[in-house]
Amino acid sequence: MTATTAWGVELQGVTQRFGDVVALDDVTLSIRPGTITGLLGRNGSGKSTLGSLLAAFRRPTAGRVLVDGEEPWENERVVPGVCFVRESGDVLDDYPLRDNLAYVAGARPQFSHELAGELMELFELDAKRKPSKLSRGKKSAFGIVVGLASRAPLTILDEVHLGLDAPSRYAFYDALLADYAEHPRTIVLSSHLIGEIERLLEDVVVLDRGRVLVAQDAESLHAEGVAVTGPAAAVGEFVAGRDVLATQRLGGTTQATVRGALAEGDERRARELGLELGPVPLQDLFVHLTDPQCTTHGPPGPTGEVAR
Numbered sequence: 001m002t003a004t005t006a007w008g009v010e011l012q013g014v015t016q017r018f019g020d021v022v023a024l025d026d027v028t029l030s031i032r033p034g035t036i037t038g039l040l041g042r043n044g045s046g047k048s049t050l051g052s053l054l055a056a057f058r059r060p061t062a063g064r065v066l067v068d069g070e071e072p073w074e075n076e077r078v079v080p081g082v083c084f085v086r087e088s089g090d091v092l093d094d095y096p097l098r099d100n101l102a103y104v105a106g107a108r109p110q111f112s113h114e115l116a117g118e119l120m121e122l123f124e125l126d127a128k129r130k131p132s133k134l135s136r137g138k139k140s141a142f143g144i145v146v147g148l149a150s151r152a153p154l155t156i157l158d159e160v161h162l163g164l165d166a167p168s169r170y171a172f173y174d175a176l177l178a179d180y181a182e183h184p185r186t187i188v189l190s191s192h193l194i195g196e197i198e199r200l201l202e203d204v205v206v207l208d209r210g211r212v213l214v215a216q217d218a219e220s221l222h223a224e225g226v227a228v229t230g231p232a233a234a235v236g237e238f239v240a241g242r243d244v245l246a247t248q249r250l251g252g253t254t255q256a257t258v259r260g261a262l263a264e265g266d267e268r269r270a271r272e273l274g275l276e277l278g279p280v281p282l283q284d285l286f287v288h289l290t291d292p293q294c295t296t297h298g299p300p301g302p303t304g305e306v307a308r
């Protein structure tokens with residue numbers, strides 16, 4: 001492992017308005033340095049707006065944004081250390097990828113040409129081609145090359161996998177984890193493919209209509225429910241009277257996601273019924289928490305840091 005830099009983030013009462021639209025509404029939030037944080041939320045919940053504030057693309061209407069202890073806006077020390085890769089891909093469309101990489105390398109002090117080369121090969125990207133001539137998936141892949149090779153102390157990857165096929169997405173997740181292990185930094189990963197990315201996440205932030213719904217570590221979030229798998233009748237018997245978030249059936253097997261901690265004797269009873277118990281899938285919790293019909297906002301348990 002090499003020496004590294006990882007920047008933390010603090011938002012203090014941050015509001016971002018666009019005319020009548022309140023994209024972020026009095027958001028107070030910390031992102032721990034040296035973690036991979038999932039930034040989740042339904043469409044229009046404010047994820048990209050948050051990224052754009054961290055990257056100093058704009059200044060908040062109200063409140064303070066602090067990156068490594070300083071406001072990023074027009075900050076010559078902080079700005080080069082924040083890499084925000086958007087689905088739209090902020091690239092020089094009419095210049096070959098090779099020139100784009102040279103441009104990024106000039107702006108990012110920790111840029112790794114070696115990693116860029118490896119990732120270009122991994123995603124089969126031709127350095128002579130121009131972004132404007134790439135397919136959507138290849139353009140996304142190039143965004144990933146830029147985001148990872150920059151090795152920025154704060155890296156925000158906002159829906160960068162869009163258009164990527166499944167093998168390429170899994171190659172991206174593996175590459176991200178491998179380089180993060182060697183060069184720890186702060187990574188904020190935004191995606192709607194929660195089931196795919198959840199294994200990467202150490203912390204989870206859920207935004208809902210511009211507000212923070214959940215901000216806590218992934219392990220404690222996973223422990224706030226249980227997935228019960230086994231024969232349909234036995235699962236039905238076990239979950240009767242519990243708060244069931246989701247049910248999936250595959251042939252004769254059923255998986256039910258139940259919210260709330262297990263009581264004494266539950267594990268023994270599950271064994272007797274021939275059931276398997278596992279951590280709650282983040283996707284099920286997310287769907288439940290962001291459901292407008294859900295009246296119990298925030299995850300259960302006494303330790304859930306729910307800022308709402």
Ligand SMILES: Nc1ncnc2c1ncn2[C@@H]1O[C@H](COP(=O)(O)OP(=O)(O)OP(=O)(O)O)[C@@H](O)[C@H]1O
Nearest residue numbers: 018021022023041042043044045046047048049050
């Ligand atoms: N430049 C802008 N001008 C006007 N409204 C904007 C602008 N940027 C964002 N918004 C609005 O702010 C709200 C939050 O948008 P944002 O793009 O941050 O959401 P998001 O969570 O990233 O959504 P998605 O998952 O769909 O990408 C939305 O209502 C959006 O229409």
